[in-house]
Amino acid sequence: MSINKDQKLTFFLPDFEGELRIPFISEGVSAGFPSPAADFMEMSIDLNKQLSENPLATFYIKVKGNSMIDAGINDKDVLVVDRSLEPQNNKIAICFIDGEFTVKRIQVKKDCLFLMPENPNYAPIKVTEENQLIIWGIVTYVIKKL
Known part of the structure; x- marks a missing residue:
């Protein structure tokens, strides 16, 4: 075959030993009408942990x-x-x-x-x-x- x-x-x-914290906007981004800048909130995310x-x-x-x-x-x-x-x-x-x-x-x-x-x-x-x-x-x- x-x-x-x-x-x-x-x-x-x-790699779960080290952390790579990337800036993350948890409120999401609008795919329709733009959202006001006041909604901007930055945190961080570790994609290894988020995706696993x-x-x-x-x-x-x-x-x-x-x-x-x-x-x-x-x-x-x-x-x-x-x-x-x-x-x-x-x-x-x-x-x-x-x-x-x-x-x-x-x-x-x-x-x-x-x-x-x-x-x-x-x-x-x-x-x-x-x-x-x-x-x-x-x-x-x-x-x-x-």
Whole structure:
């Protein structure tokens, strides 16, 4: 079986030892009418802690490839992955299939499991008894450069 060869992942561990406190405006920014400057309130945030509910099971993974672009996951995006979450239908997961990592949406059908790309240029991967599959973790956030 051929996995999407252009889909490569690079793994990183979050650094929970040190703190990197970044200025954070907790009130949010208006996507409609501008809000008055008096609403401006600055605090700080540590993204390692904010993006991780389970620090010991959280990893950052850099994506290489375009098989998930219709899910908003593009080449060079960084995924936050939680290994403690249970795989479920329609969740986006980091999968280890036949010795290769890939990111795909889990689709459970009657008596069948598919790893679904989110790009029409890629074919779904039907998981059979001949495949060795490990659902390595569930994607919880996508970090991207605009």
